[in-house]
Amino acid sequence: MTAVSVSAGWTGTDERWSALPPNGNIVFGSDENVADLVIPDEHAAGVVGRVIAADGHWTIQNATAQTPMLVENVAGNDFVSVPAGMEMPVPFTSARVLVFGSTGILAFSVQAAGHPPRVPARPTADGGTSPLNHGAKYFGVLVALCEPALRYGPMSTLPTSAEIAQRLRRLPAYRSITSAAVDFHLNYLCTRKLRGFVDAYSSIVGAPAPVVAHSRRNALVQLALRFNLVRRQHLRMLEGGARQPIAPPQAPRRLARRPAPRPQG
Structure with missing residues (x-):
């Protein structure tokens, strides 16, 4: 069983950590009655998501209908995007979870031991949409x-x-x-x-x-x-009326050197 610990507060507010028991989970959201980690945002969903200690790895669940979520590898530049309504395994032992609030982004940290297997993402009950208006x-x-x-x-x-x-x-x-x-x-x-x-x-x-x-x-x-x-x-x-996409940047072309003129006479 992978040992998983979750910071007890949002980044910059609390450095205490809570250890998850085997197959345990921590709920984060705005509802103090059900959330172990309370989001200081009254407009956030009652339950935004869960960190789950699985067998040999850990997963994160985005339980919202439209709020995007990100898990970044603290030790590198890679990340996992978690769409709304999805549960995904996380391959990072030291991670930072970034959650959309109503006016900004909140973050908390997760520390885990071991390396997770490759497990496909599993959809949850909710569907997902972007918070941006696609028609605008x-x-x-x-x-x-x-x-x-x-x-x-x-x-x-x-x-x-x-x-x-x-x-x-x-x-x-x-x-x-x-x-x-x-x-x-x-x-x-x-x-x-x-x-x-x-x-x-x-x-x-x-x-x-x-x-x-x-x-x-x-x-x-x-x-x-x-x-x-x-x-x-x-x-x-x-693609409605545009056949050519915006081209990638091109390297400057090198001009071919002209041979020097031969001396006459």
């Missing part, structure tokens, strides 16, 4: 911003506002979109719609506060991809 124009702009990272990897260069506008104008709903409008939608996401989440995520993972626009956009893409707010399936909405 800001979501289409966000998908276009995340497109290079989804297609070519997280190290891809972010597209400019002009490139995003050019990409979206091929779609009927975005015929008249301009670079200024793209800036407006991204600024709305970074400073209004998801401001608390972007800032809290940057603070929790130790990144510098996203002050300038480029830093905010980088944090926004990381947040959207890690919490499954934008997934590869959302790229279909860009």
Whole structure:
């Protein structure tokens, strides 16, 4: 049986730990009557999820209908995204669980011994949806911003506002979109719609506060991809009138050297 301990409070509030018994679990949520770890957010679900000590590994359950959740490996850069209504095994012995609140992200820590086997994720009773409005124009702009990272990897260069506008104008709903409008939608996401989440995520993972626009956009893409707010399936909405995706960055071409002219005479 894997030994599992969960921090008794949210990051920065309590360093005490609670050990799970074999096959035991810890419930986290806003309902003090059922939650072992209470979320200080009255708008959160009564039961948000559970940490479960399984046979030889540990799992985490996202019991909400639409709230995304993330488990990050403290010892590395890898992570597990836990969609709403799913239970998943976690392959990390030292992990940080990040949970969406109503105005920001909360985190607590889990320590486990041993290495878990590969176990498929199991759906729970609830289905899952994104907290973002997929019909809003800001979501289409966000998908276009995340497109290079989804297609070519997280190290891809972010597209400019002009490139995003050019990409979206091929779609009927975005015929008249301009670079200024793209800036407006991204600024709305970074400073209004998801401001608390972007800032809290940057603070929790130790990144510098996203002050300038480029830093905010980088944090926004990381947040959207890690919490499954934008997934590869959302790229279909860009295919209505656009045959070519935003291209990955190209290495500069080397100019061929011309042979030196032969001396005459």
